[in-house]
Amino acid sequence: xxxxxxxxxxxxxxxxxxxxxxxxxxxxxxxxxxxxxxxxxxxxxxxxxxxxxxxxxxxxxxxxxxxxxxxxxxxxxxxxxxxxxxxxxxxxxxxxxxxxxxxxxxxxxxxxxx
Amino acid sequence: xxxxxxxxxxxxxxxxxxxxxxxxxxxxxxxxxxxxxxxxxxxxxxxxxxxxxxxxxxxxxxxxxxxxxxxxxxxxxxxxxxxxxxxxxxxxxxxxxxxxxxxxxxxxxxxxxxx
Numbered sequence: 709x710x711x712x713x714x715x716x717x718x719x720x721x722x723x724x725x726x727x728x729x730x731x732x733x734x735x736x737x738x739x740x741x742x743x744x745x746x747x748x749x750x751x752x753x754x755x756x757x758x759x760x761x762x763x764x765x766x767x768x769x770x771x772x773x774x775x776x777x778x779x780x781x782x783x784x785x786x787x788x789x790x791x792x793x794x795x796x797x798x799x800x801x802x803x804x805x806x807x808x809x810x811x812x813x814x815x816x817x818x819x820x821x822x
Numbered sequence: 823x824x825x826x827x828x829x830x831x832x833x834x835x836x837x838x839x840x841x842x843x844x845x846x847x848x849x850x851x852x853x854x855x856x857x858x859x860x861x862x863x864x865x866x867x868x869x870x871x872x873x874x875x876x877x878x879x880x881x882x883x884x885x886x887x888x889x890x891x892x893x894x895x896x897x898x899x900x901x902x903x904x905x906x907x908x909x910x911x912x913x914x915x916x917x918x919x920x921x922x923x924x925x926x927x928x929x930x931x932x933x934x935x936x937x
Contacts, residue, residue: 753925810855815863
């Protein structure tokens with residue numbers, strides 16, 4: 709398996725533009741997570757899905773953020789409109805089950821909003 | 823307030839030395855995991871501990887889960903430059919009904935092993 713695949717690896721955009729981050733989880737993993745990592749706040753859970761259904765989106769910072777999982781092999785995280793404070797590394801992770809099972813992370817998308 | 827506090831935040835030591843990093847919380851976790859993250863990559867799982875007092879060894883790395891399942895430690899013996907990275911602990915709070923939230927991560931310990 710190729711692991712969790714995220715695209716793009718880097719994204720530079722201007723304030724106010726729409727940004728879409730993409731993730732392909734490991735086949736057979738029922739759980740998908742979106743995290744954001746900054747030096748100040750560390751890794752923060754934004755939202756997670758179980759069997760393509762959003763379970764907890766309490767970590768999504770604002771209505772400007774939205775996430776979808778139209779099928780078991782694809783998820784998107786969209787920011788519209790983007791702001792400089794959204795600059796961070798965004799990680800997607802998947803897991804076969806919840807709780808004590810480890811997560812497999814993608815390599816992340818480094819987002820810079822100027 | 824950070825649910826999981828890791829210490830120290832930064833640690834730089836010479837090759838061959840031993841070190842211990844800590845992960846503490848006031849919450850009880852059903853399980854706790856340690857990850858290592860290298861620059862430009864996502865965190866990679868090292869170990870999962872589940873039982874209070876549990877000790878797991880991974881070559882020169884020793885992981886311990888506190889008896890009350892609120893804290894954990896990672897001890898590295900004879901550190902090598904390849905051990906350099908960001909070490910993250912992450913906890914899962916399991917609800918009595920069997921459900922669970924996503925993992926909560928500490929901010930990590932930045933470890934540098936100098937040759």
